[in-house]
Amino acid sequence: MSALTFTLKHKPAQRVDMSPLVCQKLAGLQVNQIAALTLQNGKRKIRVDELFVIDGVDTQNIIIKGSFEKLDFIGKELEGGSITVEGDAGAYLGLGMKSGEIVVTGNVGLYAACEMKKGFLCVNGNAGDFLGAALPGNKMGMKGGTILIKGNVGERAGDHMRRGNILIEGNAGDYCGSRMTAGTIAVMGQTGNYLGFAMRRGTLLLWNQPVASARFNDCGAHTLAFLPILFAAFKKLNSRFASSGASFNRVQRYAGDMSEMGKGEVLVKIN
Amino acid sequence: MIINGVTIDATFAEAFPMKATRAIITAQNEKWAMISAQAMTGFATSVIACGCEAGIERVLEPSETPDGRPGVSIMIFAMGGKGLAKQLETRAGQCVLTSPTSALYAGIDGGTRIALGKNLRYFGDGFQVSKLIDGKRYWRIPVMDGEFLTEATTGQVDAVGGGNFLVLAESQPQALAACEAAIEEMRKIPNVIMPFPGGVVRSGSKVGSKYASLGASTNDAYCPTLKGMTKTDLSLEIESVMEIVIDGLTKEDIDKAMRVGIQAVCDLGAAQGVKRISAGNYGGKLGPFHFHLQEIMA
Numbered sequence: 001m002s003a004l005t006f007t008l009k010h011k012p013a014q015r016v017d018m019s020p021l022v023c024q025k026l027a028g029l030q031v032n033q034i035a036a037l038t039l040q041n042g043k044r045k046i047r048v049d050e051l052f053v054i055d056g057v058d059t060q061n062i063i064i065k066g067s068f069e070k071l072d073f074i075g076k077e078l079e080g081g082s083i084t085v086e087g088d089a090g091a092y093l094g095l096g097m098k099s100g101e102i103v104v105t106g107n108v109g110l111y112a113a114c115e116m117k118k119g120f121l122c123v124n125g126n127a128g129d130f131l132g133a134a135l136p137g138n139k140m141g142m143k144g145g146t147i148l149i150k151g152n153v154g155e156r157a158g159d160h161m162r163r164g165n166i167l168i169e170g171n172a173g174d175y176c177g178s179r180m181t182a183g184t185i186a187v188m189g190q191t192g193n194y195l196g197f198a199m200r201r202g203t204l205l206l207w208n209q210p211v212a213s214a215r216f217n218d219c220g221a222h223t224l225a226f227l228p229i230l231f232a233a234f235k236k237l238n239s240r241f242a243s244s245g246a247s248f249n250r251v252q253r254y255a256g257d258m259s260e261m262g263k264g265e266v267l268v269k270i271n
Numbered sequence: 272m273i274i275n276g277v278t279i280d281a282t283f284a285e286a287f288p289m290k291a292t293r294a295i296i297t298a299q300n301e302k303w304a305m306i307s308a309q310a311m312t313g314f315a316t317s318v319i320a321c322g323c324e325a326g327i328e329r330v331l332e333p334s335e336t337p338d339g340r341p342g343v344s345i346m347i348f349a350m351g352g353k354g355l356a357k358q359l360e361t362r363a364g365q366c367v368l369t370s371p372t373s374a375l376y377a378g379i380d381g382g383t384r385i386a387l388g389k390n391l392r393y394f395g396d397g398f399q400v401s402k403l404i405d406g407k408r409y410w411r412i413p414v415m416d417g418e419f420l421t422e423a424t425t426g427q428v429d430a431v432g433g434g435n436f437l438v439l440a441e442s443q444p445q446a447l448a449a450c451e452a453a454i455e456e457m458r459k460i461p462n463v464i465m466p467f468p469g470g471v472v473r474s475g476s477k478v479g480s481k482y483a484s485l486g487a488s489t490n491d492a493y494c495p496t497l498k499g500m501t502k503t504d505l506s507l508e509i510e511s512v513m514e515i516v517i518d519g520l521t522k523e524d525i526d527k528a529m530r531v532g533i534q535a536v537c538d539l540g541a542a543q544g545v546k547r548i549s550a551g552n553y554g555g556k557l558g559p560f561h562f563h564l565q566e567i568m569a
Contacts, residue, residue: 163403226411226420228338230402
């Protein structure tokens with residue numbers, strides 16, 4: 001069965017809410033029914049076939065071709081199935097995603113995977129601010145699943161994060177892991193200022209020494225048994241995290257944020 | 272049936288349903304994993320007085336363990352789930368948590384989940400850290416040698432306990448040598464343990480006693496020193512009887528273990544003083560699982 005493919009006809013001037021085009025909402029619909037669905041485009045509603053050429057029938061395997069940075073809410077509350085985005089994605093990619101898989105070949109905007117509950121989200125390019133965070137005013141960010149970013153991420157990655165893994169092959173901006181309650185964020189590249197700001201619990205696993213902070217206390221060098229298990233869980237990923245060279249278990253442990261609960265940790269690889 | 276001069280009695284061993292679990296202990300090296308495993312499975316020969324039956328299943332290569340360190344797989348059997356959970360938790364807390372460099376993981380993924388390190392985490396006094404990796408919850412408990420890592424739960428499954436056979440020999444050294452040979456082969460079979468010291472028990476029991484307070488007493492029919500003063504099952508030349516008790520996850524696992532064990536005894540044969548193989552048979556009153564010796568060896 002061929003994947004249900006939406007090929008963008010033209011780039012609209014206004015942003016598009018793509019949330020109706022998720023696997024569970026399209027299940028059982030015929031192509032003509034899908035074509036007649038409406039999408040919010042700026043202040044007006046447009047038919048799906050006004051914006052996309054539709055091919056294929058497998059609603060559990062969706063491909064969006066020619067995607068660009070104004071297509072928002074792709075994969076919102078996705079519950080099973082897979083969505084492949086060829087190109088860039090806008091804001092709120094995978095918002096509240098419950099299960100399934102989203103892969104983006106390009107870059108993604110603000111609030112990607114925010115309040116994600118389960119599943120797997122992979123971005124081959126860069127991600128904007130508030131990756132895996134909570135929506136403004138909310139207290140719980142990502143609650144489960146795995147996010148893999150092969151490029152860099154913006155500020156506040158994992159803000160209010162509650163559970164799950166955020167894996168960043170590139171660099172992370174300022175306030176990475178801010179207000180984190182639990183979960184794991186791994187950063188292979190550099191991290192910005194205010195790492196783990198107001199972090200309560202959780203783990204920030206770093207390949208490079210972060211900017212020194214008075215809010216984190218040095219707990220010394222340690223060999224931690226859970227790290228090989230964590231790295232073994234990454235083996236199935238198509239990522240630098242899966243390579244045997246990426247694995248280590250010897251780290252410098254910093255506890256913090258001491259101005260908060262102080263039970264979070266920053267683990268820095270010892271070379 | 273006679274194999275290599277050894278008579279296989281036309282009888283059966285009786286076994287009963289139990290609950291079982293498995294845990295994997297790892298450590299910096301095999302020596303310390305084994306020390307921890309021996310402590311955890313100590314004083315666990317019989318449910319009659321120990322609360323559970325436990326034993327070491329096998330040594331694990333680093334490639335077989337969750338954290339890539341040398342490890343030992345242990346199994347615990349009890350009459351009920353509640354008792355099993357209590358024994359597992361007590362033993363994990365006193366024998367593995369305390370053992371240098373150790374870590375403790377689930378050995379059964381399915382089944383009813385019972386606490387492994389779930390409650391041991393409170394030893395961390397609030398400094399414990401939880402990690403959910405691939406759907407499994409782990410607890411990192413800070414201890415004086417670093418960090419004790421334990422999986423939160425392990426699986427409890429239905430199992431079979433009390434499979435057994437008796438080795439009847441012309442002398443005590445010959446009976447022991449035959450049992451040692453059997454145990455060496457039986458330890459290669461997965462999913463079974465032989466919970467008695469070294470896998471061998473010399474004080475097999477019968478149901479009941481002349482003393483009202485005792486539920487079991489010496490199996491006088493197989494005590495060689497009583498041949499002339501009780502209703503004996505021994506011929507004159509038998510001077511020593513030893514028993515091997517097997518607990519396993521399934522009847523088939525016990526079948527396999529009994530077959531290789533009895534075969535190892537028979538390989539020594541009558542020339543080495545082994546005369547008969549029999550089994551603990553209580554007339555079908557003890558349990559629903561029957562292991563017919565001649566069928567197993569057919």
